Amino acid sequence: MLVKYIDHTADTGFIIHAKSLKELFTVAAEEMFKIICPDDTIKPKTKKRLTVSGDTKEELLVNWLSELNYHFETQRILLAKVDTLEFENRALAATIYVDNIDLERHSLETEIKAVTYHQLYLKKEEGLWKAQVIFDL
Amino acid sequence: MQRNAVKINDFCFEIPKTGNMHVPARIYASEHMLNDIFQDNASEQAKNVACLPGIVGYSFAMPDIHWGYGFPIGGVAGFNLETGIVSPGGVGYDINCGVRLIKTNLRRQDIGNHLKPLMKALYKRIPSGVGSTGPIKLNKKEEKTLLTKGARWAIENGYGNESDLDKIEENGCMADAEPDLISDRALERGKAQIGTLGSGNHFVELGFVDEIFDSTTAQVLGLKKDGVTLIVHTGSRGFGHQVCEDYIKIMLKATQKYNIDLPDRQLCCAPVRSPEGKNYLSAMACAVNFSFCNRQIISCWAQDVFRSILGSSVELYPVYEVAHNIAKIEEHSIEGAKVSICVHRKGATRAFGPNHPAIPQAYQQIGQPVLIPGDMGRYSYVLTGTEKAMKETFGSTCHGAGRRLSRKKAKKAAQNRNLFKELEDMGIVLQASSRATASEEISEAYKDVTDVVDAVSGAGLSNKVAKLIPLGVIKG
Numbered sequence: 126m127l128v129k130y131i132d133h134t135a136d137t138g139f140i141i142h143a144k145s146l147k148e149l150f151t152v153a154a155e156e157m158f159k160i161i162c163p164d165d166t167i168k169p170k171t172k173k174r175l176t177v178s179g180d181t182k183e184e185l186l187v188n189w190l191s192e193l194n195y196h197f198e199t200q201r202i203l204l205a206k207v208d209t210l211e212f213e214n215r216a217l218a219a220t221i222y223v224d225n226i227d228l229e230r231h232s233l234e235t236e237i238k239a240v241t242y243h244q245l246y247l248k249k250e251e252g253l254w255k256a257q258v259i260f261d262l
Numbered sequence: 263m264q265r266n267a268v269k270i271n272d273f274c275f276e277i278p279k280t281g282n283m284h285v286p287a288r289i290y291a292s293e294h295m296l297n298d299i300f301q302d303n304a305s306e307q308a309k310n311v312a313c314l315p316g317i318v319g320y321s322f323a324m325p326d327i328h329w330g331y332g333f334p335i336g337g338v339a340g341f342n343l344e345t346g347i348v349s350p351g352g353v354g355y356d357i358n359c360g361v362r363l364i365k366t367n368l369r370r371q372d373i374g375n376h377l378k379p380l381m382k383a384l385y386k387r388i389p390s391g392v393g394s395t396g397p398i399k400l401n402k403k404e405e406k407t408l409l410t411k412g413a414r415w416a417i418e419n420g421y422g423n424e425s426d427l428d429k430i431e432e433n434g435c436m437a438d439a440e441p442d443l444i445s446d447r448a449l450e451r452g453k454a455q456i457g458t459l460g461s462g463n464h465f466v467e468l469g470f471v472d473e474i475f476d477s478t479t480a481q482v483l484g485l486k487k488d489g490v491t492l493i494v495h496t497g498s499r500g501f502g503h504q505v506c507e508d509y510i511k512i513m514l515k516a517t518q519k520y521n522i523d524l525p526d527r528q529l530c531c532a533p534v535r536s537p538e539g540k541n542y543l544s545a546m547a548c549a550v551n552f553s554f555c556n557r558q559i560i561s562c563w564a565q566d567v568f569r570s571i572l573g574s575s576v577e578l579y580p581v582y583e584v585a586h587n588i589a590k591i592e593e594h595s596i597e598g599a600k601v602s603i604c605v606h607r608k609g610a611t612r613a614f615g616p617n618h619p620a621i622p623q624a625y626q627q628i629g630q631p632v633l634i635p636g637d638m639g640r641y642s643y644v645l646t647g648t649e650k651a652m653k654e655t656f657g658s659t660c661h662g663a664g665r666r667l668s669r670k671k672a673k674k675a676a677q678n679r680n681l682f683k684e685l686e687d688m689g690i691v692l693q694a695s696s697r698a699t700a701s702e703e704i705s706e707a708y709k710d711v712t713d714v715v716d717a718v719s720g721a722g723l724s725n726k727v728a729k730l731i732p733l734g735v736i737k738g
Contacts (some may be wrong), residue, residue: 130670132668132670133302133329133668134302134304134328134666134667135328135329135330135335135665135668135669136330136331136669137526137668137669137670143724154698172373176738182536184514191507195447195451195504197393198451198500199451201393201449204305212619214615221729227394232698233391233392233393233695233696234459234698234699235392235461235462235698235699236392236393236461236462236695236738237414238355238356238462239355239503239506239507240502241331241332241355241528242331242510242514242527242528242530243330243332243351243526243527243528244330244331244526245677253322259331259494261331261354261355261356262462
């Protein structure tokens with residue numbers, strides 16, 4: 126597994142290489158929350174179930190990360206870990222553990238405005254799943 | 263000469279039409295700025311914009327251009343209403359991110375020992391930081407009313423005066439806003455975020471007029487040497503981000519439906535006159551209005567704070583407020599004919615020249631005021647729009663200093679430094695929600711805004727009026 130951050134001038138993004146699609150989606154979600162709250166202070170306190178769909182795998186990845194960002198902003202929660210993640214046709218169902226934002230414990234560093242389609246890719250190459258995502262900060 | 267850019271004059275360089283470009287790209291900059299400009303993907307993005315259907319004239323880049331997503335930041339493009347497109351990527355996620363410049367009846371010396379308490383009180387009153395929410399909670403019906411009224415909603419609810427509206431682009435309300443085109447998700451994200459600053463490069467900056475370049479124009483604007491000013495820079499918060507996200511999904515499908523060939527999916531778009539195009543413009547107008555209202559409320563709270571610290575005789579008046587991320591149908595003279603086009607400004611500012619009906623009566627003789635914020639340690643500029651900008655760039659100019667270091671590089675440069683102390687030694691009080699944000703926003707992360715302003719001034723797109731120096735900054 127590889128995670129490499131992109132040195133974008135105004136925003137940020139990452140490239141992920143993973144052995145499976147499940148690992149790639151899991152790592153992408155957990156890395157996104159490291160951008161928001163980089164300290165190791167997020168505890169897996171509450172279990173939550175999410176389902177997300179997308180017409181293509183790339184769109185599914187954008188929608189998955191956007192869904193998590195939406196829950197972060199509207200429910201004031203941080204992703205602690207992805208517990209289970211299953212793909213079915215053009216959708217995914219996930220069980221995640223989250224922590225309520227507590228500014229005494231959590232240092233929120235970066236607001237992600239959106240997950241963009243700019244230079245987005247998700248492909249299988251030489252036995253690895255590879256993706257690039259750029260966020261608007 | 264840099265790469266394949268051809269010098270048109272000392273402040274304008276052209277990337278010739280190649281490949282699928284319908285028009286050339288034009289970058290406004292001084293020659294010494296080109297190295298920085300060509301270092302990232304921004305010029306490629308300007309070329310990508312030139313490939314979009316129905317683009318008129320040129321794909322423009324202002325001197326603060328840098329790598330964005332889809333359009334470059336600092337990009338301006340106009341599209342024919344019959345053959346052209348509208349693209350949410352040409353506006354960005356932070357729809358109507360913009361700035362308001364406020365003047366006061368205070369002079370620099372009146373601030374004196376009140377500086378720290380004033381900044382502390384402003385920081386306490388104006389909600390800021392990642393995912394910040396404010397004291398105003400909107401139900402769905404009220405939120406929809408706000409989306410159609412813009413800054414007027416704030417006035418009607420006791421935040422400011424009727425006369426403030428005249429000093430806001432579009433008078434603080436874009437027509438054609440249609441709240442029924444807004445998703446529940448966008449309403450949910452917006453319901454507790456009105457009257458919040460947010461984070462990243464958004465800020466409130468207290469400053470003073472340090473230098474006046476054009477005394478006649480400064481007098482019309484009411485700017486005097488050593489006069490205290492306030493700048494509010496924020497946008498449409500999560501509401502606007504969600505509107506853009508929702509419509510990018512629609513536009514991805516529209517791009518296929520209308521067989522539009524794109525060099526970057528983030529440029530997804532639809533013909534301006536298509537149902538998708540019209541709906542986007544009406545939904546975008548809701549976010550534009552959310553943002554106008556947001557800055558109006560924050561400005562009103564700022565006045566309360568000033569009065570609580572410095573006395574009830576303190577007055578704050580808007581000089582002008584401009585949008586940085588917007589698409590609008592505007593009439594421009596093209597090859598001698600008046601033509602309506604859809605102008606996208608992404609990280610660029612409208613800068614209409616004198617006698618334009620869209621600018622306030624009080625500013626008819628001088629042209630539209632434009633505020634160009636610099637970085638938190640240096641200076642900002644007040645400019646005015648020109649007739650030349652009307653002829654060359656659809657009445658557009660730059661919007662800020664423009665980043666030159668990535669956030670990662672900026673954080674590295676800020677390591678082991680006490681930024682708060684550094685600024686304090688320069689006489690600037692910094693209030694920041696996180697050290698990380700402050701690190702990302704260090705002065706050296708940005709181009710020198712003087713270079714940017716000199717380039718637009720040299721190109722004749724704007725006139726320099728005054729320079730402002732910061733005294734205190736709130737970063738989200």
